[in-house]
Amino acid sequence: MTPNAAPGLLVAAPRSGSGKTTVTLGLQRALRRRGLAVRGLKCGPDYIDPAFHEAATGTPSANLDSFAMGPDLLNRLAGEAAADTDLVIAEGSMGLFDGIQAEAGRTGASADIAARFGWPVLLVLDIAGQAQSAAATALGCKLYDPRIALMGVVLNNVASDRHRRLTEDGLARVGLPVLGALSRDKSMVLPERHLGLVQARETADLEARLEKLADTVEAGLDIERILELAGPTRLDPIRPGVPLRPPGQRIALARDEAFSFVYPHILNGWRGAGAEIRFFSPLADEAPPPDCDACWLPGGYPELHAGRIAGARRFLEGLRAFAGSRPVHGECGGYMVLGRTLEDGDGCTHPMAGLLPVATSYARRKLHLGYRVARSLEASALGEPGHTLVGHEFHYASVVESEPANLAAVSDATGSDLGRAGHRSGQVSGTFFHVLAG
Incomplete structure (x- = not known):
């Protein structure tokens, strides 16, 4: 860990549409309300989510892409995010391991970013239509890539207390802690259009929406335990460079x-x-x-x-x-x-x-x-x-x-x-x- 580099974690899921953004934004805003300095990052080539991270944290966000970006650029961007802050919360894209066929570390998958910087994964599981079977999915994510570690799971779309207990029973069998649960609530879903979420600057009542997400995360997640399980950020010496030459002065x-x-x-x-x-x-x-x-x-x-x-x-x-x-x-x-x-x-x-x-x-x-x-x-x-x-x-x-x-x-x-x-x-x-x- 580089001196003064903040710890970090990656919010990911087995597939798109599981609730990664809900958990990420709610956690970022909840920690900001507690007085912590939080920086957001987004895995993959996504323009829209970093603006939501900035709105939630009050600090700039950026993208990390293990295929398109070389090691120096990745290291520089992660180092900038981890400097002079308390916690880095990165958000995955698609499924945790989804990317291209390439050498390990260059696939564009979110798992590459977690592995490179040593950030443990907070896995969001959409358990609609299942219970104990969700543990099999989580176990697969735990074992699939030995480079990464799961800190635990957050259950999303929980229908009832019984639904939660049955799912937790399955996860206990495979040794994965449940660090929170969110009930089904359509009001928490952010509006979308054909290229993803409606942009942050266009989202009506964004501040109220972020505050509601934070309230929900505060009530449903074990935030103290999540903070304890965040991992040290591993960085190489940072070298200067420009990702793209300016087209003019x-x-x-x-x-x-x-x-x-x-x-x-x-x-x-x-x-x-x-x-x-x-x-x-x-x-x-x-x-x-x-x-x-x-x-x-x-x-x-x-x-x-x-x-x-x-x-x-x-x-x-x-x-x-x-x-x-x-x-x-x-x-x-x-x-x-x-x-x-x-x-x-x-x-x-x-x-x-x-x-x-x-x-x-x-x-x-x-x-x-x-x-x-x-x-x-x-x-x-x-x-x-x-x-x-x-x-x-x-x-x-x-x-x-x-x-x-x-x-x-x-x-x-x-x-x-x-x-x-x-x-x-x-x-x-x-x-x-x-x-x-x-």
Whole structure:
């Protein structure tokens, strides 16, 4: 354990939808109310949950991804989270062991993060429709990967006292302590949309929801025991570095309900490299600040606001003028807005910036999901030709019109060739994949 590094734990589950986020946010807020400094982290390429962690703890969160990030970057991000705080609470993604087929420690699974940093796992079990049988699942999680340790389990969706007793009986047989139980309560479920939870900044009565989650966790979990079982954070010596080179010294970054998917570690890396970030809102019809020397349009939900974007004359005209002399890059939703048109979910087609030769549709939905390893073919805000980037793609949009892709040669996590992706035209570039690290 590095001196002054806080202990930590990982909240995980055997599968998605088990209640990880409920337990994570409730525990984070409950500990903050007790006066503890808590930092949240999210395993995997998730934009939305870190913002909820920040709302619950009052401190920044970040992502840890064992496939996309190298050891130095992982170590640096975990070290930053574990410094000058009392506890790190990381939240897993999907099932505890779900990832890609790769060498141990590089699968993208949440278990890799627990193993790397020595954090014990608080396993959330959704026991709806079962009782003693849940112990078999928990035992499998305990034995499957010898690198990790389970501190205990939290039972979710408990129907009655009898239901809880029967489940605890099964867990006692396999030597796993029950550290808490939560009853079925639909009012605790956070609202969702097609890419996950509705964003923190859009969630109505978020503070009241977080307080209710904390009340529920205080009543249902053995918080003192959980604090005792948190494990020391194992860190290697921290080396400086930047996950992605800043595209400019002063970066105009779109930020509002339509453009919000930016990994915190990317922005912090740019700032650490001396770049200044200036925010503007396309939905408020704001143009990129003219004194900036690069513009970045993140992903988000432009398909939900396509009409407003199409009608934002100052934004679109300012963006086109900016692109005449300085680099502009769009990721996923930003890429769609840089294109010619965007068809929304109702089948209405809206004109976009027209800076890239692509037209997209949300009405013709098709899921695109997975890691992407990209080699730049053209100089752009992402880097020079030959530069390798690792990222992730998650969207439902389809390309309905396009000139040949020319920005990058792309493969998936297994090395399978996916062909070329993205476009570059003049100083404007865009792709559907979001960069996690260079």
